[in-house]
Amino acid sequence: MPTADAISHLFKRAGFGLDLETIQQKSLQPLETTVEELLDDFVEVEKPTFLDDASLEDWEREYLLRHWWLDRMAGSTKPLQEKLTLFWHGHFATENSKVNDVRLMWDQNNLFRTSGMGNFRELVQNMSLQAAMVLYLDNAYNHKSSPNENFARELLELFTLGVNQYSQADVITAARAWTGHNINDSMSPMTYEFHSTAHDFGTKEFMGESRAWDGPQIIDYLLEENLATKMIAARHITRKLWVYFAGSTPPEAVIDELSHVFFDSDLNIKDLLRAVFLRPEFYGRRSRNGLVRNPTEWVVAIMKATHIPMTDPGDGSDHFHAWGMDEMGMELFQPPNVAGWKNNAYWLGTTQHWARASWIWNYRWTLHEANFLFSDVQEVLDGPGGDARYELAVDNALAKFGIYTPTANTKSVLTTWIKKQYEAPGEWRQRAWYHVTQLITMSPDFMMA
Amino acid sequence: MTTTFNQDTNTDRLRMNLDLGRRRFLQLGAAGVGGLALNPLLSNLNAFAAPQLGPHDPILVLIEMDGGNDALNMLCPTTQSAYYEKRPTIAIPEASQLAINTEVGLHPNLANIKKRYDNGKVAFIRGVGSNPTDFSHFTSMANWMQGWGGGQLAYPTGWIGRWADSLYNAQNEALYQVVIDQSVPLHHVGDKNQAAGLPLWIGSAFGVERDTPDEIRMLRTLSKYAASGESGRGDWGNEIAESNKALVRVSGKVQPAYAGEFPDDYFAHQMALAANLINANLGIRVLTVRLGGFDTHTNQGGIVGDHANLMKSLDDGIKAFFTKLSLNYRRQTLLMSFSEFGRRPEENSDRGTDHGTAGVVMLIGDLVRGGVYGSQPSLASADLVDYGNLKRYVDFRRVYASVLKKWLRADPTSLLGRSYDTLDFIKAAP
Incomplete structure (x- = not known):
């Protein structure tokens, strides 16, 4: 049976953390069972109604959708579904500042949610033919009289093969193949549409093959027909997923084996994830100490x-908001660029780190008024127990934040x-229980995933 | 709302995403704290003042133009007919160019830069690029930021970071290099020293106001996670602890630079803040300010359009910088712009341009020897290389070698991994 520590680790990585009681329950059953539970029973999600509220501006809908998603991450009983959706959002990174219609971002987001664990090739095909991506990487400007390389290049460089696995000539052909895959901009929201007059039906050479290439055929060729590029893509995605879930320095032997699992399953993402979560290396020290929580994970863990939720409950009770997450370096629906977010040191620059400290600092009175930690910390401090009560108060506070060891x-x-703080003269002893939130959320224990 | 193009900030991919092979030397940091531990509450929060600058210490401000600046519409090849032929809708007409000499003219939105050029304080290096050609934003910018011509490095570092490693107490000083942005670009990453990324606003930021004993105690405690040198969560845990310590230090020092009025324009705001940071004499040697949006595949335009707006921002930002910069620091400050590549001579059907090769580096300062350097690439079809692109005449590392040697008084060969011929655009170090 897995240790409680292993279960806690698995759910921090494959989800957003787990309460102590459930951790203990799951440490009484085989790891395989728990992993299957994580992988199974994806739920359909209803489209939030505010997206169709015509009285709202796009930025308002974006703000609400960001909050909606964060609440889902914090509250969903299928945390891996959301964790993986976040991965694909970073992989097929698309910014609403350019798409300019968060309803299209929702379509993409929900594609990741419903198909993120399916077949990788199908996911790439479907993602490519959504208005969000057509707009984002300028394929709406890709016309046979003047091919635009933007989407074609990233399809090869970022989405499937990785850098330098193709030539500039391949990019040019791929761009020609994708001409005419456009949008209907008379619709609201806009929809994908094929413009045959803009498409280049001519024969062109891609990776040494002369054909009348059409865009989707390029994807099928790379991820199905050509076994060499299919393997390259399998490695590229396996490495990236391993880094996302396990940490920044994947052992090559592990990537080798896992990418073969992925390849042999015809690029089935669920099969790859199962293999990842059952690898002993996933539970090793290197992996456990391998990841700094990204701002989304950090905020969701605090929620x-x-x-305390993000969405305003409307009854006057407290809620957080996501303002400030852009400064932390991670604003949902606004990745920094088409390459998405990076990890670890990326979050520890002075500005990002400072933004986290400021975000929680600005909620100190909210937490104070909500009596958060009062009984766990202040009452313990005010009670009997000599010096041992200082340790108990700290243990209580840490456990509240999911730090059990x-x-x-x-x-x-x-x-x-806490001893110094409590023994300081005057009213200051009463401040311990809100400063402790600041100190814990910025501690290495909480900042690490 | 201004569109931030996806392509313009691709270099984030390079930022700080490095394995931690080079942990800061915690032991040294801990030794420094030791002597101060006797002081009561207010003790060590501001203890690490960087060595202040004297009048002979050079300051370098880098303007990072993300996305691939269209150098041909910034410094236009006035006399080349191919320029106008290949760009029927986006060329800058000769009559609108601000003449630099008989060969080249500036975009009309660069009037302030033109004035500085006329005063002999601006150098343009033409035909600058990297070899081999790489049309990817990522690898191209990585190449520029690393600025390395030697063999494979164990850990990728940047040309400025390697220079900062040589400064006094480089392991501990967070403010030798500063970037006004959320993330630290690779050129600011050394083995020992890395830039601090400072925000544009510090309104209600953590650690700026330190009013009560308990707040100060809390800040000190936040620094203490690093005191033992062993977080118990490996290198990244240690790095988090160090980041807390740096945060407590930096947040207590920078407030004066944020006082006063700032321009509305985003870039001008950053440039004015950069000047204020220099004026505050925090020991900052090199600063980077970023201007994004140069990946003008569509609607680039000519005299008006997206690129024209960027040129206006650039011009206004440089003006805002010199308006704020104290005269005390003016002589010792050098500005330098760079971008990952230029753009293709021939415009595309969307009034834009695609990724290209050679570009222009611009340097501004009192001690710059004004003029036009390098060679102007020809736009004639017969002269183009690599899918219709410009020839490169000056390896970008020659520009770095010149700045390192003649401005920063460093040895360029060891910092760039190879010897490069220098150019003569700097009159003297301050």
């Missing part, structure tokens, strides 16, 4: 700990602090 370093820093 889960505090039970804190490091010695964090435990000692916090215990030393």
